[in-house]
Amino acid sequence: GAGVSQSPRYKVAKRGQDVALRCDPISGHVSLFWYQQALGQGPEFLTYFQNEAQLDKSGLPSDRFFAERPEGSVSTLKIQRTQQEDSAVYLCASSLETESNYGYTFGSGTRLTVV
Amino acid sequence: TQLLEQSPQFLSIQEGENLTVYCNSSSVFSSLQWYRQEPGEGPVLLVTVVTGGEVKKLKRLTFQFGDARKDSSLHITAAQPGDTGLYLCAVRGVDTGRRALTFGSGTRLQVQP
Numbered sequence: 019g020a021g022v023s024q025s026p027r028y029k030v031a032k033r034g035q036d037v038a039l040r041c042d043p044i045s046g047h048v049s050l051f052w053y054q055q056a057l058g059q060g061p062e063f064l065t066y067f068q069n070e071a072q073l074d075k076s077g078l079p080s081d082r083f084f085a086e087r088p089e090g091s092v093s094t095l096k097i098q099r100t101q102q103e104d105s106a107v108y109l110c111a112s113s114l115e116t117e118s119n120y121g122y123t124f125g126s127g128t129r130l131t132v133v
Numbered sequence: 134t135q136l137l138e139q140s141p142q143f144l145s146i147q148e149g150e151n152l153t154v155y156c157n158s159s160s161v162f163s164s165l166q167w168y169r170q171e172p173g174e175g176p177v178l179l180v181t182v183v184t185g186g187e188v189k190k191l192k193r194l195t196f197q198f199g200d201a202r203k204d205s206s207l208h209i210t211a212a213q214p215g216d217t218g219l220y221l222c223a224v225r226g227v228d229t230g231r232r233a234l235t236f237g238s239g240t241r242l243q244v245q246p
Binding site: 022049051053058059060061062063066073074077109111121122123124125126127 | 173174175176177178221223233235236237238241
């Protein structure tokens with residue numbers, strides 16, 4: 019597609035519920051990133067894929083957070099047993115990312131509200 | 134302590150005014166990016182600055198990278214309501230081998246018509 023597509027746009031979950039957030043990156047983009055953005059803050063890194071390999075997951079806040087990209091294109095971020103502090107906008111970005119040029123394209127995000 | 138400190142946090146101005154926002158750090162970076170994020174959307178890349186002292190212009194927006202590559206500024210001339218949004222600076226690869234971006238907390242700009 020022309021841009022990075024994320025679904026759903028909005029998700030309301032009851033505390034303790036599991037959720038799955040989807041990201042469709044730009045076709046051909048090797049690198050895919052997930053970020054978490056709390057209200058009034060800048061995005062914070064969660065995890066990074068190069069093709070299907072998860073090369074960096076240092077930003078995942080707990081073992082309740084899990085991400086996958088099994089075929090090197092679509093990615094899913096899963097949050098188990100959601101807590102109120104998980105409420106945030108979850109952004110996905112993809113990039114061609116050569117060493118000299120790293121233009122990141124972000125999706126519109128999924129706003130997760132845990133009640 | 135934030136790696137990238139952005140100031141001011143909030144700015145509300147009238148259409149036609151000029152403004153400058155800042156992104157400061159004690160660390161040296163090989164490059165720095167500026168993004169604008171509108172409500173309900175993801176950040177959109179405005180510019181990447183690479184060379185110390187570099188100045189880049191994008192219509193009414195002027196970006197400068199500090200000589201020591203520790204800080205950057207964004208100046209907007211004759212602001213328009215369409216400039217309203219969250220302005221974020223970001224750097225890549227803060228840790229060795231890390232490709233992810235680290236963002237500042239942003240400057241929220243509101244331009245009143």
